[in-house]
Structure formats: structure tokens, C-alpha cells
Amino acid sequence: MLYRESGQFISDYRADRRIFRLWQERLGFYLLLVFAFAVVPFIANDYWFSAILVPFLVLSLAGLGLNLLTGYAGQLSLGSAAFMAVGAFAAYNFHLRIEGLPFLLSFVLGGITAAGVGILFGLPSLRIKGFYLLVSTLAAQFFVQWVLTSFGWFSNNNSSGVITAPPLLVFGRDFSSPAGRYLLTLAVVVALALLARNIVRSELGRHWMAVRDMDTAAAVIGIPILKTKLLAFAISSFFLGVAGALWAFTYLGTVEPHGFDLTRSFQILFIIIIGGMGSILGNFLGAAFIVLLPILLSNLSGTVLAGLIDPGQLENLQKIIFGGLIVFFLIKEPFGLARLWQNFRERSRVWPLRY
Amino acid sequence: MEFFFEVLLGGLLAGVMYSLVAIGFVLIYKASGVFNFAQGSMVLFAALTFVSLLERGIPFWLTFAITLLTMVVLAWAIERFMLRKLVNRPPITLFMATLGLSYMIEGLAQAVWGAQVHGLELGISDEPLELGGMLLSQFDIFAAGVAGVLVIFLSWLFNKTRTGISLRAVADDQLAALAVGIKLQRIWLIVWAVAGFVGLVAGLLWGARLGVQFSLSLVVLKALPVLIIGGFTSIGGAIVGGLIIGASEKLAEVFIGPIIGGGIENWFPYVLALVFLLVRPAGIFGERAIERV
């Protein structure tokens, strides 16, 4: 009975609203942080940093961004990658054009620019609902990509439209090494995840869910629908924008508009489906899944199945497995990995009883 | 001026090609409330199966029959292993399931038939027709005819048959549909099989235009705004939407494109659809969502 609630009486509301209510959870979280910040940098190698950990973190953040919009506020979006692109290119340009702008601040400004664009494409959500709203987000997806490819200014007139990251200097320290990139990404992602957690538990988070569950009723009880929806778009896009900037700067080091195409938007959507809509933890689980599964499969083919099955077929197989898993999750556990984890916890709480 | 009309006419005809794909969407949406993102993959799958068989020397009509059968089997499998288990779930869940499905179908299509590019000749000549100084594509006119026939057939199916009413009932409330004894599973099988057939027709025509290859699954992106302008629930809307999108995007690309930079065809239809939606939030012919309190 690892998770014992008994004995922990929550005596005031302040304690009840803490991010983690049980001491086990708090301890677990702190241990995880210590591990991620202090232990991982010493045990992981370049491959882990560059090819697994950093993309995992960035995608988690992107998933988080979309989850705020879709999982919490109920607005379907297929334009996540566009907001990432805006974040990446804006951060790049702020850094490029404002002399001496602190590096992290350019991330924030990138995020804010993305938020602005998010608001713009969120405006129709007041009138358009459900699947019809996909149109607005797809418009964002294609329009942003077009703008970024068509106008050389955004990539500082690079002939291939590719932007490259400047040296990652934060407070005078260089974070360009793989471990440094990892730490920088980790810090940003952890900070934003905590912020997100706070938001969804606040009044605004409740408004989002209210709008998601039934927007007419929400209007009747006085929730300002437009503001709520626009804030959802703005904050979601902010997170996505920062994720985009991280993608370009700390992960790949270079990026072209095409790197944020529709496929990326789908990828992010899959993260939240598999991870769990309306859950913060879910994004991390979903991203881990989406980063690790292909690598696992492809490594398997390189070793166990070497020669048995050609890499192209393996990729097809992977597609089938991926699609299959998505369907499987939707059938068996519509709330994703996060719910599985929660169920597991519930079980261990009452273990060995069944219900 | 003549040029203008040429662009306009060409656009209208191209628009009908989008409609062909959009019809597949409408069919499934109207009949089960599912927004089927996998329609594009079905188009790819059908076309790929068709050419691959054809290239193995099987005669045209036999190939057509076999491919159709394959699509029915696919529909059966989708019903059996996916839809049946997702009864009475929110539409968004089903939508996402079809995303997963599209991955599976794409993977499957490439696994079975490989990733090569195939040419497909339907024997419809594509020498342009000259009409008062304007060139018109014979092929596109043929495609428009096919689309017309499809629309007439499907409108009949939905409005004049018992099945039609049952289909719409399923789209509204699956639980209640079950309660009155509608055979959901059979309905789904029928609808998805018909969508497979529409996919095959679209696949052949698009395949003859583009060559049969992976990019065929991307034609959904062109069909979406069409669908949205027309309304998800209207077969006729898919045609009208297609005409509007086709004509306006071509005119925009030719006349506005050069001013603002060209290559605007990818987003223009979406922005146009958005404008339409702001005026009519359920498309031109779509049914409004009913919200009563």
C-alpha cells in the first residue's frame, strides 16, 4: 500500500489546492526533479541527450500546449505546428534584430508572438464550432508556412529559408553542448509545466473545461465565452511557440518552415490522445511514447530482426502499429496513458482489495 | 477576358475533382456522424491496389471488381475492429480514431504494394479541347460527369430510402438508434463500403491525374475546405463547395498570387472557407447543430 492517503488530513483549503496533495506525490516529484537535473547529465550520453531526451522534452511541451486548447478548452486544432513555427521564427528574429536581448527573453517574446497569432486564428471560434473549427486551425497551418517560406525576411534572407540557432548563451554560460541543451530545455519545460498545472487548476482552467463541456450553459452562468476561448488559444499558442523555439534552438539547431508541417501537428495531436486529454502528466507520457516507440522499433530491427525485414517495411509496420495503438487507446482507454497510470495508483491505494 | 473565363472554367472543373473526394466524407459524416479523416488514405489504398493489379496484367473490369471487393473487406474490417468498439462515443473520439486508421491504411498500402510511383492510364484522352479559343480538359469534363452521377445516386440513397433515414438517425444519436433496433453494424458496413467505392472512383481519377503514389492521400487537404463550405451533411453541398473552391482558388492564384507572392493555393481555400463560415457557421447547406436548453 504505497499510496496511503490515511493519516494525511487536509485541514485547510490552501493545503488542498497544492499541486501535489499527498506527500508521496510531492516526494516523488522532488526526487524526479533531482534525478533529471543532477543525475541524468552525468549518466546519459550524447545520443540520449540529442536524439531522445531533448526531443522528448520539447514534444512534451508542445503536447502540453495543445492539451490546454483541446483537452481542457475543448477546441480541436490541427494547427499546432504553425504556432511552433511562429514561435521559432519569432524568437530567431528577436534575437537577431535586437542587439543584446537575453536569450531566454527571446523565447518569451517568441511565445508571445505565437500567442498573438493564436488569438488571430482563434477569433472565429466564437462563431464556428466543432469540426468546422478545424478550418481555422488548418488555415493557420498553411498560411503561416506560406508566409515563412514566401518572405525571406523571416529567415534573414537565407537562400534556403533555413534558420540556424545562435550560440546558446544564458547568463554568460554556454549551453551548446548536448548536456547543456538538455538542461536548458529541461528548465524551461519544467517551469512551464508547473505554470500550466497552476492555470488549469485556477478559475481560468475551470472556465476552459466549462466551455469544453457545454458552452451554452457556460454563457448562461456568466462565463465570458470569447475571452475564455481566446485565452485558450493565446496561452496554448504561447506554450507551442516556446516549444517551437526550443525545437529550433536546443534540439535541431536549425529549422526550415517545412519542419513545422501538418505532420508535426498530427504528431502533437497523437501525443495528447495517447497521453491523455485534459492531463498534464499525460503529455509527458504521450511524448515519451511517441519519441521512444519508433526508436525502439528501429533499434530492434537493427539488432534482433537485422536482415529479416527491410527497413522500409519496418517503417510501414511502424505506421500500422502506431495507427493501431491510437485506435486501441481510444477504444480501451480514451483518457490515455495518464488514466492508466491513475488507475494503477488507485489500485495500489486500495490494494489488495478489488474495488 | 477570354483568359479570365478560361481560368474560371478550368477552376470549376478542377473543383469537381475536389468534390469527388469530399463526397466520401459527407457520406460517412451524414450517415454516422463520423468525420472520417482516413478518406484520403482510402483513396490512396484503392488506387494503389487497382494499379498494382492492373500492372500484373489483370483485365480492367476484373481489376475494378477485385479492388471494389477489397474495399468492402476493408470496410468490414473497419467496422468489425474499430467502429463496433467505439459505439456511442463522442464525435471527437471517432475523428481521432480515423486519424489512427489513416496511418494504418497508409502503412498497409505501402507495405503490400510498395512505395513506387505508378502511372495510370484510364484510356481517357487528355488532349485539350478547343472551345472558342479556350482550352478545356476532356479528362476533367469526364470527371465532372462521373461526379454528377455519383451525386444523383447518393442523394437518392439518402432521401428516398428507409436506409437513408436510419443513417441520419445513427448520425444523431447512436444509443437511441440502437434502442430502436437499427443495425448499426450493418449500416456502418454499408456506408463505409460505399465510401470505399467513392474512394476508388476518386482514386482512379486522381491517380490518372497525379500518378498513383503516396501523395494521393494528401488530396483530403483539398477536400476539407470544399466540405466545409458545402456543409458536412450535404452531398449537393460537396459539389457546390467544390465549384466555389476550384474557381476561386484558381482565380486567386492567377490574379492575386503574383501580387502577394504566389503559391497561395494551399491556404486560400481555407481562408475562403473561414469567411463563408463566419456568415454561415454550418456551411451553405449544412445542418445547424441543435442546441436547446
Place this chain on the structure above:
Amino acid sequence: ANEQYFPLQSYRVGPYAAGGTGFFGGFIDYLQYVNTKEGGVNGVKFTWSECETEYVVEKGVECYERLKKGLNGAPAAATNPLSVGIAYATLERSAADKLPLITINHGRTDSTDGSVFPYVFPLQLNPYSEVSAIINYIATKSGGLDKLKGKKIVTLYHGSPYGKETNPILELLAKKYGFELTLLEVPHPGNEQQSQWLNIRRIKPDWVILRGWGVMNPVALKTAQKTGFPADHIIGNIWSNSEEDAAPAGSAAKGFISITTHPSGTNFPVLQDIDKVVLKAGKGNLQDPKRFGTVYYNLGVVNGILNVEAVRVAQAKFGKRPLTGDEVRWGFENIRLDEKRLKELGAYGLVQPLKLSCSDHEGGGAVRFQQWDGSKWNVISDWVQADRKLLRPIIEESSHQYAKEKGITPRDCSKES
């Protein structure tokens, strides 16, 4: 182990699978051939393993990171991603890892300047050379460079950074030679081009340069036919020149002209040999043996020849053992493929004469023109050279700017041996 390793970031599925399967098929078959026929290079056998990138940048990066350290002790010689996006994303990494990055016929034009980009090799033909050669060809067809004046040329380009890359050079050439240039963009992926071709119909150009990729190519040809533009006045660039680009367009492709750095076909000793040693022995990599000798396949073979040659050259200097990436880089920089050497390799006519150096990582800069007869390509011209002298200053300007941005001090090439 006495082995040299090639990490292969291949792509065999997805929208560009046709290119990937052909190219990597040829590349692998050539390595296999060298192993079987000659037991490797000086007894050092080649090994390789594949990692599927699907032409997706981050997958390419993951593959790069996974494979760069070699396999079972065999060190990596060079990476060949065959993708501009992946090349960009691994450009700095490969410099840091001292592993040559081969971008044959594509890539970043300014990486031709090896003093700034020591580890990047846009072998044979960079994008600028490509358009310059096409213009030179049109000039020959019109009867001289001075006849270009007043000619109308439309460039139809893929709406991606790759597609746009050569636009500035085309504009420059248009100004220099006085032809009328119209640039038309086709949005990705390019399966709808009616408006562009209607525009072309209105402009009535003398030539259309097709700078396509993937599905955009056959669709361009089909739409050209639909709008009545003759295929034999369309010139495909280096990624619009394969069987997979022309054949799906069916009869519409007949007469279509494109450039190539290597003829297709199997009439070269080296290909005959590969057929004998590898394919006939059932060890071929192609799923569809009919693609033997196609443009992408042959490009793979050419790429194999160049990579192996680099290893061979480097071994001559560093010893007959598996080499480090940095040593292979030296090998690339010292490739000297003249007529004699090409004949020894059985690749005369397949590979153009190449001479690389510290400052020139491209080497050739020549193309031939081929025409589609409805079922195969036929070469219709001799080697046509790009105006490399004209391009060099532009390249250097760009590479020096890069050096400044990144704080790189260019190598002094006069001191390289």
C-alpha cells in the same frame, strides 16, 4: 575489425520513397560489389546499416546520432542523407564530430567553399551550377549566349526552401543575359498546378524550367499537356529527372528534357559488373529489379564510387586500415577522377571528371541533357558546364557571412596538402 562503416540515413517509405529506394539501392549495391569483387578496399571491407528517416528532419538527426559512432568497432566514413533538410540539421554536428557530410547534387550551395565548410561536400553539382548549366544549354539551343536576350523563360519551382534556393541566381542571370524571367511557385506538394500552367499559357515562354520534387513533376507534365504546352520545351532540374518523375505522366511526358549528372542505362562496365556480381547472385538491394540502371539507382552507384574512391585515396595516405571521418574528409578533398581513372573504375561516361580540393568541394559542375521518349531517357547532349567563375564570388560571399555569424575562421587552403 578490419571494416569501414557507412551509416545510411535512408528513406524507403513516404512521399519521396521512390528517390530513396533507388539511390540507396545503388549505393548499397556498389558497396556490396566492392566487397564481393575486391574484398573491400585494400582488404578493408565495408559494412553499413540503415536507419529509416522518411525524409523527416528529426528522424534524420536521430539516425545520425545513433549511427555516427560506427558499428561494432568499424568507424563511420561519411554520412549521405540525400535530403537538404537533414543535411542542414546535421551540418554543424558533422563538423563537431569531424564526419564528412556528402550532399551529392544538392545541399547548401555555399558549402562548396571547403575552407568554411570543411566537412560538407556538395559533390558534382551544387544548386547554382545546376541553373547556370541549364541557361547555358538554352543558350546553345538558341545559338549563343547573346541570343538569350528577349527570350522568355519561366521557372516553375517547388514552394519550399529547396525550390526557392536558385531564384536569386536565375534573376542574376536574367539580368546579365537579358532574358525575361518569370518565377512561378507551386505550393507543396504540387498535386494541383492548373493556375500556374494557365499563367504559362498566357506568358507563352520559350522554355519552362521545372524545379520540382516528387509528385510535382508528373503533375506538371500532365497539366502542361492539358494546357497545350509542349513537353520538349520543359527542362527538368536535377530532382525532376528520374523515371519516377516522367513515367507516371504517361504520354504527356514524351519529349520532356531534363538535366542529369549521369546517364541512366546499364551500358557501363561497372554496372554490367554489378549486375553480374551482385544482382545475379541474388544480393541486389532493389525490390524491383527493373529499376536497375535508372536515374536514382545510377546516382546511388555514382555516390558509391565517389565515397569508395575517397576512402581509397585516404588509405593511400593514412594506411590500409579503417579510417576516421577526418581522414576520409582528406580523401574526398583529394579525389582526382580523370578519364583514365574513370575508365579503370568502369565508370567512364557515367561520372564526370572530378577534381576536388580544399576550397572546392563540388568538383565538377557539368551536366548532360536527356530526353524522355515515352519509356526511357536518352542522352541528347554532351557535358554542359556551369559558369563556375561567375558563381564563385557569390558562393564565397555567402560562406564568409556564415563564417562570421558562427565565428568560424576559414581554413587557409594554400597550406593544405
Place this chain on the structure above:
Amino acid sequence: MTAPLLQLDNIEVIYDKVILAVRNISLKVAPGSIVALLGANGAGKSTTLKAISGLANAERGEVVDGRIYYLNRDITSATPDSLVELGLVQVLEGRHCFAHLSVEENLLTGGYVRHRSHARLNESLEKIYHYFPRLKLLRRNQAGYTSGGEQQMVAIGRALMAEPKLVLLDEPSMGLAPLVVEEIFEIVHTLNRQQGVSFLLAEQNASIALKYADVGYIIESGRVAAEGTTADLKNRSDLQALYLGLEAA
């Protein structure tokens, strides 16, 4: 004694694999009888009905234990449509009309399974309009826009279109005006008498339910707490205050 039309043996229903809604319910419906299920909110009445009609599956519910028999066959895992064909129809709690279909189309959907011919359909339709004249007025209106009570009539009418042998009625009186409630129970009564249709109804309005039913079951937390003929139940003082609230009648 004749064999029961419907019989439940110790069924247990779980939602979502974790929520135990029905723990242990056994009950019988004799042919031609009216049986009432009574009990507080959340007792498990609706769940029981949905388990019988096979609709629980559609809400991620599952009969994990026990068996259900109808017309002497085991229908524990039968599909809803096969049950409708066998004449077992449920009226769902909370109306569930097809919002975009007109009132008449709603009714028609109910008749498709059991009637093949056009004439028979129209005949049934007229019967329903006879029962609920208000629906005739609204026949062309979209059901989604009709009032709560009207939707309830549509739902009941739609089920009756199938000319069932056994109707599972979940809270038929909910949201209906007193006059209409009376009418509905009169309809139930008539159908029962004249055509031998059996009813299993879950109803909160105990007084009216017991007035018309032959047998009653009282459900508490997913178990049968008491059962008997309605006459017996009405006389059991221990139940009166708790469940039946008969003092107000």
C-alpha cells in the same frame, strides 16, 4: 405457472471496468404483466434496464456476472437490434430523440425493424398519433426543437411503433404534465390488456407505478431490497415511508 417472459438471474454490471452499478439483481416478468422497478436515484434501475436491452455495452458497461433470459433464450450478450426483432424495446431515460430528424421520421425509425410494408408503417403511425395528438401537430418539426415533454412522447411513441412484446420504460413520467402521465399509463394499461404487451418500468412516481403494475421490485444500491405484488408492497409499512411515499397519494 407459465415460464416468465423475462428473467434475470443474479446479474452484476460494471461500468468502465471499475464502477459497480448493479451488484446482484434477480427478477422476473411474467407474460402479460406490468412490473415496476422502484428505488432511489442511482439505485441501478436504469442500469438494469440497459443491461437487459443490451445497451449497457454502448456506455462502456458490462454484465460481468449472472444471466438474462427472454423467451427462454439466453440474451445476456445479445445485441440490441436482435432484441428489438424479438419484440423487446427500451425507452431510454432522458428521451434521446434524433434531433435533426422530424418528429414523424423519429417515429418511423421505430417501426422499420418490425414492419416491412409501407401500409403497416402508416397504420402504426396513425395509432401513435391517436395516442399523442400533440405529436401529429408537430410531425414536420425537427425533434430537437420540441419541448421536453414532447420529446418524451416521441421517445415512447417511437418504441411503440415496433409493436413490441415487452417494453422497458425508463421513467416514462419524467417531465410530463399530470394529464399526460395519466394518459401514458392508460396507454400502457390498454396495450397490456388488449394486446398482452408486457412492461418493465423504472419509475420514480411510486404511487402511479404501483397503481398500474402487478408486481414491484424495490432496488437499493444495486440489489433487490424487496419484491412482491403491488398489493403486498403497498401494505408493507416498512417500505411506505422509505420508498413509496404513499402518504401523499
Place this chain on the structure above:
Amino acid sequence: MSSPLLELNHISLSFKGVKAITDISFAVREGEICALIGPNGAGKSSLLNVINGVYQPDIGDITYAGTRLRRMQPHAAARRGIARTFQNIALFKGMSVLDNVLTGRNLKVRGSWLEQALHIGRAPGEEVIQRQRAEEIIDFLRIQPWRNSIVGTLPYGLQKRVELARALAAEPRLLLLDEPMAGMNHDEKADMSRFILDTQREFGTTIVLIEHDIGVVMNLSDHVVVLDYGKKIGDGTPQEVRENPDVIAAYLGTSH
């Protein structure tokens, strides 16, 4: 006798030409419980929708708390202290009971979203206060055991209670209840009636409610308005209405 809080003046409403409400006028005094009864489809719910701005009347206006209004938006109505429940429960199904109740208080929250997100400024203190209020209401309606349950999985009757809790959380001046006791058994109705009465007594809330159980209506209300086919056919004390022959014919039937 207190003055009217709400006055409807000649309200008419039609949908695509079909009259749902025809020329209805009546007044609700501050602090009273007014019951709306009538056959199905009489226009009761539509009238509630008119009062809080979900529907806009074709003709007529409303005087609320001394202000005359031609038309109103739902959120404006909420801001003026009008809260309501719905005939077909309109709870936020994916949220817990507590969160639903807290949303009911949204108009009372002062701190901006940014303050809350960063947990600074007014937010921390306020959060505790809101929470206390919500808990009080949860206690009042005795739904503590389900405080953290997701409302979508609760039985119907409980959901009705949660909906009332959400409406009460807004501390409304005028509370509109659309069939709050549908689907409840006798006992539960008694409980609910008590809550409604307590609300009126403790907070002085004015209540307009629709109910079909005539017994409940008689016990609860101070004033009854009867509709039939969109027209008003009765208006008075419960006793008066009960004896009105029109009402008996149209609605009650003879047996009661």
C-alpha cells in the same frame, strides 16, 4: 408586500412562424416563489429562456429590478443576478462537483487570470474564500460525499442537485429552475423542496420554477402562473389556480 422584482410585459415569441408564447404578462415579487405550470409544449421553458436572455422575444419587454429591458444577453442576465438550472441538465460533465460549483461563482472572482496562474496578488487569498463559499453550498445541499466525483457519472437526481448548487453558488437574486425535481422519487422531491424553501428563506432569493408535480407546486409556491399553448390561462395563488376550471381542463385533469 414587496414590490415586483421581475415584470414581463406582453411577451411574444415565435419560431419560424410557430407561436411558442403569445402576449404574456405577469409579475414576480421580490422574495416569492412563483411556479410556472402548464401542459407540455405550453412555452414554459421558452419563457424562462426569455427571462435570462437565451431567447429574444419578438415583442414585449421585461422589467427587472426596476430597469426596463428590451433584450438581454445571457451573461448580462447572469451579471444582474439571474441564475438558473435547465430542463435537460446542462452541467459540465467532465468536471468534478466541486469544480462545477466553483464555476458557478465565476462572477465573484476578482483576481485576473494572470494573478491566478502565477499565484500572486489577489489570487491566493481569494481562492480560499471562493473555496469556502463553494463548500458551504455543497454542505447546504448535502452533496459532500460526491464533492470530487465527475458529474457525468452521477445519477440523474444527484446531477439535478449539483445543478442547483451551481446556480446557488452565484448568490443569485433571481433563481430560475426548470423542472428541478423531474426524475426524483417522493423523498428526494421532499428534500429538494426543502432546499428550495431554505434558499428563499435564508438568502431571500426570488424563485421562478417550472414543475409538473402539482403537489409540490401547491406546497412550495406563493404564486402560480399557468400557460397553455403559449397563452396565460391562469395567474394567482395556488388555491385560486387549482380551482380555475380552465386549468383543470387543460392541465390538471379531474383526478387531483
